[in-house]
Amino acid sequence: MRIAILGGTGNIGKGLALRWAYKHEIIIGSREQSKAEQMKESYEQILLENTTKTCNISGVKNDKAVAAADIVIVAVPYKALKSLVDSIHPFLTNQVIVSLVVPMEKQNSYLKYVQPDDGSAAAELKKLVPDAIGVVAAFHNLSARKLCNLESHLDYDVVVCGSDKEAKKKVIELIEDINGIRPLDGGGLENAAIIESLTPFLINLARRNNLHELGVKFV
Amino acid sequence: MRIAILGGTGNIGKGLALRWAYKHEIIIGSREQSKAEQMKESYEQILLENTTKTCNISGVKNDKAVAAADIVIVAVPYKALKSLVDSIHPFLTNQVIVSLVVPMEKQNSYLKYVQPDDGSAAAELKKLVPDAIGVVAAFHNLSARKLCNLESHLDYDVVVCGSDKEAKKKVIELIEDINGIRPLDGGGLENAAIIESLTPFLINLARRNNLHELGVKFV
Numbered sequence: 151m152r153i154a155i156l157g158g159t160g161n162i163g164k165g166l167a168l169r170w171a172y173k174h175e176i177i178i179g180s181r182e183q184s185k186a187e188q189m190k191e192s193y194e195q196i197l198l199e200n201t202t203k204t205c206n207i208s209g210v211k212n213d214k215a216v217a218a219a220d221i222v223i224v225a226v227p228y229k230a231l232k233s234l235v236d237s238i239h240p241f242l243t244n245q246v247i248v249s250l251v252v253p254m255e256k257q258n259s260y261l262k263y264v265q266p267d268d269g270s271a272a273a274e275l276k277k278l279v280p281d282a283i284g285v286v287a288a289f290h291n292l293s294a295r296k297l298c299n300l301e302s303h304l305d306y307d308v309v310v311c312g313s314d315k316e317a318k319k320k321v322i323e324l325i326e327d328i329n330g331i332r333p334l335d336g337g338g339l340e341n342a343a344i345i346e347s348l349t350p351f352l353i354n355l356a357r358r359n360n361l362h363e364l365g366v367k368f369v
Numbered sequence: 370m371r372i373a374i375l376g377g378t379g380n381i382g383k384g385l386a387l388r389w390a391y392k393h394e395i396i397i398g399s400r401e402q403s404k405a406e407q408m409k410e411s412y413e414q415i416l417l418e419n420t421t422k423t424c425n426i427s428g429v430k431n432d433k434a435v436a437a438a439d440i441v442i443v444a445v446p447y448k449a450l451k452s453l454v455d456s457i458h459p460f461l462t463n464q465v466i467v468s469l470v471v472p473m474e475k476q477n478s479y480l481k482y483v484q485p486d487d488g489s490a491a492a493e494l495k496k497l498v499p500d501a502i503g504v505v506a507a508f509h510n511l512s513a514r515k516l517c518n519l520e521s522h523l524d525y526d527v528v529v530c531g532s533d534k535e536a537k538k539k540v541i542e543l544i545e546d547i548n549g550i551r552p553l554d555g556g557g558l559e560n561a562a563i564i565e566s567l568t569p570f571l572i573n574l575a576r577r578n579n580l581h582e583l584g585v586k587f588v
Contacts, residue, residue, distance in 0.1 A: 198419060243426075260556070305588060337577060344566060355554075356551055358554045366585060367585070368580070369512075369583065369585070
């Protein structure tokens, strides 16, 4: 698969690039070509230190990344979502978009989920893109630190919400390519709010209990 | 501690009774004396099959259970909450109440969290009881089946939300008495909605993915 990764919110995007680069073609997207190239080089460096396998990473501007991709990972902050979609809209044809976006804001020392009028960031994104584009919500509840550390053994569940069954199936298959992550079907896109809202909940929980970045496992 | 357990929604109440009976005094409450006695006997039978240790369980009407307790576990369905509180209100003096209540309803084949106007069932309960009574929300995201099976090895996290710090501390200590459950501080009672809403989410997730009853572990 050709996977465009746009934005690196909380470094989940970076972690996914590193974990998929052995098997898929990774296209790092950024607003600036130079920044995309920088990221590509730093990711390649990490991969070279960890494997002798061939990895396929490139770095280009967001619109070019999207034009070349089958799957588009959107990992930008919520406030950048609308302008990102505006910039890539003309290049959306039949890709699947995966939303990692979480609308949240600081309240005292903790984070609070700010539910968009459409119910979730993923549902809002779905309204912003052409009808043919399948939108799936996933990867909100992982530890980016562990995902980025290729020596770290993962043991997480990733809940995948989406109303386009074909799109969801593709994303579930991509998740199965990462050792130690079990994809779980979370139902339609109308269920995305709860997995988005778990992100600030997990961050606050870690902070309150002096724990490292938390992911989730259903047992 | 003298722990009153009122109601057995999803059998979490039963599981807690069985797991605590070795160490604490358990008072099973029910609307009817005869039903409370029946439950007491059936729990004692299970405990006798599993241990030679002395266990202390009694079964009485809800109001008597509350009058005799330090901690009151409220595990009734949401629709029974108001009338339960009405019946025990005169006997509330300085107990700590632990709410396991989850307002949810069926929608097609799945469950949906129905958020009360007060934000959560626990927050609503807090408004219904005398000011001096500490209310804590906990035990929403456990597998009742595993909790009730004393041979089952547990490995769960229980998030505890409550704004009364002393009350929350007591509940956290009680959770530490159950092997395999780690209590985590979830902050104030205003955070109870997310742990309540995780209950239908987990039930739906299990159903969609053909899994057994799910609990949660933060890793």
